[in-house]
Amino acid sequence: MSSYWFAGRTAILATMHRKEAAIAPLLTSAFALEIVVPDGFDSDQFGTFTRDIKRPADQLATARLKAMHALEHLGAALGTELAIASEGSFGPHPLMPYVPLNRELVLLVDRRHGLEIAGHAATPDTNYSHQQVDSLEAALKFAQSAGFPSHGLVVMPAAEGSDPTEIHKGITQEDQFREIVTATLKRHGRAHLETDMRAMMNPTRMKAIALATQDLIRKLQQTCPQCHAPGFDVGDRQPGLPCALCHAPTSLTLAALYRCAQCGFTETVRYPDGQDFADPAHCAYCNP
Structure with missing residues (x-):
């Protein structure tokens, strides 16, 4: 049984974007794991959706970097060799033109047993979008189409090369949105708008992370007929x-x-x- 490998253990969840809301209840229920979210963990050092910090590697490798960083800096203090990290990506659907696709990965790294197992989910159910506007009216129209205010927005002067001090993330109030867009238009004559794809700002993405977690659980529950290790897939x-x-x-x-x-x-x-x-x-x- 895969529960033998994980029951009663502590796992570090390497996140600063409240992904524990989607991940922790599922893993705790399936394996009686204790999920710990470290204070002050900076996952933005491994890349941001707004591109002010580039992701250092592909999706899997970046999730691995997060998990290993958490273990190296906090594993000994917490007495654990188990970490979980998540990484998402967004882009065009390979089969449906003009339809965006959200790919989510949730990775479990277990240094005690030498395990690395990833759950995956891919879904077109996403509000991922962006637009350059030159008026407040156009900005408000974009916001409505993006599911604002339940889903956060990002405002910056341009899609590339914006001064980090002028990248405004996590906007969830209409008055705040109007004020930032108006100031950006006044200063630059245009504004680049994006959906905020960080997990805590995007309930739709949270659902995709939960799907990837469920896929991870499925893989962990499939054990090898020969050695009984989880992840037989x-x-x-x-x-x-x-x-x-x-x-x-x-x-x-x-x-x-x-x-x-x-x-x-x-x-x-x-x-x-x-x-x-x-x-x-x-x-x-x-x-x-």
């Missing part, structure tokens, strides 16, 4: 699920290769998605 997928009409191979998954990161044991599972045949709509022969 799909490492690769083999296409070729036969078409239901002509039986030609399609691009859909025929088999999944499960792999244990601890002992290297692998297992091939056919029809992992519960389908013996593919809909002909996915067949290059029946639906060229």
Whole structure:
């Protein structure tokens, strides 16, 4: 049982943006973990959405840096070798033009057992957007479309190169928004507006972080048949699920290769998605 690996342990959650609201209740319920959020932890040193501090690496590597930094500076004091970190990214959806996609990753690092397991979520349910405006009226219209004031906004003179002192984050009051936009327009003739994608300013993003946490829990609960380590999950997928009409191979998954990161044991599972045949709509022969 995976609870054997985690029950009763303390985990440091490396965040300053109140992600514990989405992560802690789920992990505590699943594994009886004690989640500790360190005072004064500065996750902004690993990059900001407003680009005034660049992210040092890709999403996974950056989450790992956060977790290891927390362990190195606080692990001994708290008597733990377990840390959790989260990292999000936003960009265009690969299949739907003009639709933004939110990718979330929640990483667990366990130095006691040499484990590193990440949960993932990808969803188009996001208010991620930005716009340059030259009037207060246009700014208010953008704010309404972005879910303001329940979702925070950012105002700065330009998308790139703005003086950090003129980057205003966490705006959730209309009077404050009007005042900052008016001052920015007066000073620069334009204002760049963005949705504030920090977790505590974005309830929609919090839901995506919770989804990634649930995926992490699913992986932690899947144990290796050989060594019983958690995280026994799909490492690769083999296409070729036969078409239901002509039986030609399609691009859909025929088999999944499960792999244990601890002992290297692998297992091939056919029809992992519960389908013996593919809909002909996915067949290059029946639906060229």
